[in-house]
Amino acid sequence: MARTGRRPGNSGAREAILASAQELFSSVGFQRATIREVAREAGVDPALVHHYFGTKDDLFVAVLDLPANPGELLPGALAGDPDGLGERIVWTFLKAWDGQAGQRPLLALVRSATSNESAARMVREFVEHTIRARLATVIDADDAPLRTALAASQMAGLAITRYVLRLEPLASAPPATVVAAIGPTIQRYLRGDLDA
Amino acid sequence: MARTGRRPGNSGAREAILASAQELFSSVGFQRATIREVAREAGVDPALVHHYFGTKDDLFVAVLDLPANPGELLPGALAGDPDGLGERIVWTFLKAWDGQAGQRPLLALVRSATSNESAARMVREFVEHTIRARLATVIDADDAPLRTALAASQMAGLAITRYVLRLEPLASAPPATVVAAIGPTIQRYLRGDLDA
Numbered sequence: 117m118a119r120t121g122r123r124p125g126n127s128g129a130r131e132a133i134l135a136s137a138q139e140l141f142s143s144v145g146f147q148r149a150t151i152r153e154v155a156r157e158a159g160v161d162p163a164l165v166h167h168y169f170g171t172k173d174d175l176f177v178a179v180l181d182l183p184a185n186p187g188e189l190l191p192g193a194l195a196g197d198p199d200g201l202g203e204r205i206v207w208t209f210l211k212a213w214d215g216q217a218g219q220r221p222l223l224a225l226v227r228s229a230t231s232n233e234s235a236a237r238m239v240r241e242f243v244e245h246t247i248r249a250r251l252a253t254v255i256d257a258d259d260a261p262l263r264t265a266l267a268a269s270q271m272a273g274l275a276i277t278r279y280v281l282r283l284e285p286l287a288s289a290p291p292a293t294v295v296a297a298i299g300p301t302i303q304r305y306l307r308g309d310l311d312a
Numbered sequence: 313m314a315r316t317g318r319r320p321g322n323s324g325a326r327e328a329i330l331a332s333a334q335e336l337f338s339s340v341g342f343q344r345a346t347i348r349e350v351a352r353e354a355g356v357d358p359a360l361v362h363h364y365f366g367t368k369d370d371l372f373v374a375v376l377d378l379p380a381n382p383g384e385l386l387p388g389a390l391a392g393d394p395d396g397l398g399e400r401i402v403w404t405f406l407k408a409w410d411g412q413a414g415q416r417p418l419l420a421l422v423r424s425a426t427s428n429e430s431a432a433r434m435v436r437e438f439v440e441h442t443i444r445a446r447l448a449t450v451i452d453a454d455d456a457p458l459r460t461a462l463a464a465s466q467m468a469g470l471a472i473t474r475y476v477l478r479l480e481p482l483a484s485a486p487p488a489t490v491v492a493a494i495g496p497t498i499q500r501y502l503r504g505d506l507d508a
Contacts, residue, residue, distance in 0.1 A: 230423050244480075262485065268473055270466055273467070285461060286464075
């Protein structure tokens with residue numbers, strides 16, 4: 117027999133964890149928030165937080181209501197020929213966001229990150245810790261933080277112009293066109309010469 | 313003797329024109345709004361709109377409370393060696409926005425453009441008509457609209473990461489570092505090979 121309905125209380129615990137995580141990420145930031153503290157505020161055991169949401173990264177993704185965890189998508193894009201890194205990152209990004217499912221939460225994220233400082237701080241810390249840590253495996257330069265930030269600037273700008281402002285013809289350009297145009301930018305920011 | 317104070321009524325007319333322009337840009341868009349219509353809605357003569365605000369571009373800049381008119385700054389960046397175009401555009405952008413005076417209206421612009429469709433449309437049409445028309449003088453390619461949109465995506469992303477998210481080390485990077493890193497991107501988007 118298929119399971120129907122939920123056990124009473126589970127939904128409440130899940131919501132309480134999400135609410136507590138949102139509150140904590142906003143007040144102390146992504147970096148300082150701990151699963152233990154989220155659990156304490158929600159009145160549940162830390163094991164239940166891990167059970168429902170996995171890692172702190174995953175919990176953050178759930179709070180932001182993102183359709184995919186950039187920290188999980190990135191390793192797939194990073195594997196392979198280093199010369200194709202930029203193009204693979206742009207492809208991965210478009211695959212995750214071009215679908216309608218990705219755009220509502222992306223809009224919500226952009227709106228909150230540009231309109232309140234605590235959301236901006238969450239995004240900033242997520243980029244600094246999660247994205248940057250993943251990229252560190254393929255960029256071993258001293259200036260890796262600047263390189264990551266430059267790549268983030270182009271990807272954020274692509275999101276804004278393609279999905280929010282919908283500036284044509286970039287908004288409707290086929291993914292291959294976008295990858296050919298922007299892939300080399302990301303490649304240079306991550307591994308090329310920045311003093312040219 | 314120095315003039316002190318304003319003639320009564322002037323301030324009211326100026327405010328009425330701004331309110332009417334904001335309303336009209338929002339409802340019919342930048343492109344379809346006319347000075348004549350703005351004047352009619354504000355109950356003043358069109359000549360008074362021109363007297364206070366100059367062109368429709370200038371009126372738009374006043375509505376957005378921008379410290380500088382991008383359409384006026386751009387020609388200075390466009391003049392000169394075509395190979396240095398990208399770097400000059402990034403320099404011009406940083407000179408206008410790096411100062412504190414530029415950042416409050418920039419934040420307001422980003423916030424409203426990402427949070428409501430009519431503001432997004434105003435910005436989109438301003439880029440399409442004013443920025444694109446200026447750039448057309450230095451890009452004579454068939455794909456000039458795509459090139460302009462790509463450059464806009466990087467400049468918007470720079471604004472978001474440097475001023476709104478304040479992602480380090482990009483947020484505090486000296487202008488020369490930003491120009492060296494991002495100038496070649498803009499150069500390639502506007503005049504380079506996009507199919508590489």
